[in-house]
Amino acid sequence: MSFPLSAEQSAGLKKQMRTVPDFPKKGIKFKDLATLLIDPDAMELIYKSLAARCAELKPDYFVLLEARGFLVGTPLGLLLHKGVVMLRKPGKLPGKLVAFKYDLEYGSDTLTIQVDLVKPGSRVIIIDDLLATGGTAAAAAHLLANVGANVVGAGFISELTSLPGRSKLASTNAAMEVFSLLQFDSNME
Numbered sequence: 001m002s003f004p005l006s007a008e009q010s011a012g013l014k015k016q017m018r019t020v021p022d023f024p025k026k027g028i029k030f031k032d033l034a035t036l037l038i039d040p041d042a043m044e045l046i047y048k049s050l051a052a053r054c055a056e057l058k059p060d061y062f063v064l065l066e067a068r069g070f071l072v073g074t075p076l077g078l079l080l081h082k083g084v085v086m087l088r089k090p091g092k093l094p095g096k097l098v099a100f101k102y103d104l105e106y107g108s109d110t111l112t113i114q115v116d117l118v119k120p121g122s123r124v125i126i127i128d129d130l131l132a133t134g135g136t137a138a139a140a141a142h143l144l145a146n147v148g149a150n151v152v153g154a155g156f157i158s159e160l161t162s163l164p165g166r167s168k169l170a171s172t173n174a175a176m177e178v179f180s181l182l183q184f185d186s187n188m189e
Helices: 007-016 040-056 068-080 135-146 165-172
Strands: 018-021 029-032 061-065 083-087 097-104 107-114 123-131 150-160 177-184
Touching: 007 040, 007 177, 040 068, 040 150, 040 177, 061 068, 061 135, 068 083, 068 123, 068 150, 083 107, 097 135, 107 135, 123 135, 123 165, 135 150, 135 165, 150 165, 165 177
Parallel strands: 061 083, 061 123, 123 150, 150 177
Antiparallel strands: 018 029, 097 107
16 A cells, blocks of 8 residues: 655654564564654654545544554544544443454453444444554454444554464455555564
């Protein structure tokens, strides 16, 4: 996917991201978004670039994954004047909820959504900070389909391209556009 980022801008953002070895477990090289969020110029570049791509998909809402997706998606909602909907873990949202339980590498988890927020047929884009294995984003796509939403895209600041996230998302909805601003070859970079 093309973004309004030059190769130089992309390289600069990647260089600015801190890599934390052995987090959250040994052998993982964690890409820390915090080092971009403290820089207003980096944030502006990230949000404007993602907003430009999202605008092409004409969403009605952004659906944000807990919790870093809230940081990424809320500014997109403001920039494009679209509502944002939070997907949260059980016990975090009031009202009538729909839940979707999904498997993780070592166990399972559940996402919930307030049932009255996303109207059937609404065009939505799932937003999070990172696409890796794709488990949570795929669960979000299933949950949104269960409430009648039309998931037109899933957007991320960064993506670990050697992991199956993109293909896992594509298996939930082949028409969904999956895009990321920065790509990394898993633990190689």
